[in-house]
Amino acid sequence: MDFSLTDEQRMLTDTLDRLMADRVTPEQRRAMLEAPAGEHSALWQTFAELGLLHMPFAEKVGGLGGDGTDLMLIMQALGRGLVPDAYLAGLVLPGDLLARLGDTGQRERWLAPLLEGEHQLALAWQENDARYDAHGIATAARRDGARWVLEGGKQLVLNAASAAALLVTARLDDGGLGLFVVPADATGLSRRDYRTIDDQSASDLTLDAVSLSDDACLGRDVAQALDASLALGRAALCAEAVGAMEVACEQTLDYLKERQQFGTPLSAFQSLQHRMVDMHLHLEQARSMAILAAASLDRPAAARDYRLAAAKAYCGEAARFVAEQAIQLHGGMGMTDECYVSHYAKRLVMFDHYLGDADHHLEHVSDHLVDVV
Missing domain, CATH: 1.20.140.10 (Butyryl-CoA Dehydrogenase, subunit A, domain 3)
Incomplete structure (x- = not known):
């Protein structure tokens, strides 16, 4: 098997290495960590300008059509630089689900600004009693007329404090697994923010009768x-x-x-x-x-x-x-x-x-x- 990189991939690697050396020194990293939650760093805007936020997504949803190797090269560079910005938790995971499940309106509302660097998102899937089982969840979603109501809690939600909205998994009345876009300022949503030992921003969420419109549901069988x-x-x-x-x-x-x-x-x-x-x-x-x-x-x-x-x-x-x-x-x-x-x-x-x-x-x-x- 040929493991050699293409010319474009070598250029990507060189660009990322120079960017990490210039913009993520130990002092600059500490300044990023001390910045207020929700305030996007200058580095994140540089990511947007270089097309790094578009790279992991297909062209049909506004991305650059990068594959697994392209993502691997980006993440290796971010690992070398110890970048605190939530590229994976704030972009890749929620963005990939929006690209897979969202309709045109949902992608225009949430995915397009995400790729342009205008906001970040977060994926809330872990629960205290489920360990790492993404399907064994207790958070529930029920219909209330034309709206959805979510009840439950999520743990270790990375980047929640900086997210404009959260993608929350919930069990439906029919047993299916649903996924919902919950705006960060939704009534009934509360957060307990903290830092993990490696300085990642994380939160525990409580959803107390969070009422959402029908178009907040990205899917009813998202397993x-x-x-x-x-x-x-x-x-x-x-x-x-x-x-x-x-x-x-x-x-x-x-x-x-x-x-x-x-x-x-x-x-x-x-x-x-x-x-x-x-x-x-x-x-x-x-x-x-x-x-x-x-x-x-x-x-x-x-x-x-x-x-x-x-x-x-x-x-x-x-x-x-x-x-x-x-x-x-x-x-x-x-x-x-x-x-x-x-x-x-x-x-x-x-x-x-x-x-x-x-x-x-x-x-x-x-x-x-x-x-x-």
Whole structure:
């Protein structure tokens, strides 16, 4: 199989690398994190100007027709830069569902401004008692005349504080799984905002008799579309983890070359060389799994989900291994906020938990091994 990039993809990679180096220094990243919620960064507007917000979407919905490889390249660059902007949570996941399920009016109202950088959205699918099961939800939607009424709660909704609207999954009276666009200022919707350990903006939602118009419903049987969008998100996370692991390995190696003990650089000690080799082995194996994930998005659902589960499980374990080794090889200073590798380590640890951890996905692989193979 040919893994070489096209000329356009190499240009995309070069552009992103320069952008990350110029616009996402440690100081600039801290300023982004300290900005008020809902205030779009200058970097986000640059993404819009460069067409990066259009890239992952098909031309028929206003995108540039990028494929899984294009998304992988973007997410790797964002991982290397440790970009705090919610490209995945605020654009890719909700945008993909709108592209799959929305009618012309719904796409014009919510998707078109999203691709132009005018607002961001968020996907609310996780619930406290469902763990990572996107279908086992308790939030309910019922008809009230010509309107819908939503009752329930959602946990760990990334980017909710900056979203103009939330895409909320809910169980219908007939047992189907529905998806609803809930404006951020809807009556009955309340949020508890917080930061995850890797500085991501997250919220827990309470929906108390939230009344919505009929056109707020994107679909009454969205299970397959939701699975496809979450698969896309897992492929994106694998790529982002690879980018972050690259920098963690680079910074750790630079530290070992610079730091001396008994007049000798730490990089000269064979035991530490072995640990760096282990870090790079995990990185390269994770890179292969990220490529597999990106190449599997167009496969039938069963094969796609099996491969994505295997990729996410391995990348999650590899990310945690690289994070732990980077911290240990830096010593005590690796735990400090001033040591930038600590921020990569926190992000890498959390990669394993977003959209299903390694245990969850290994269980899926085990349960479907015979069916797929």
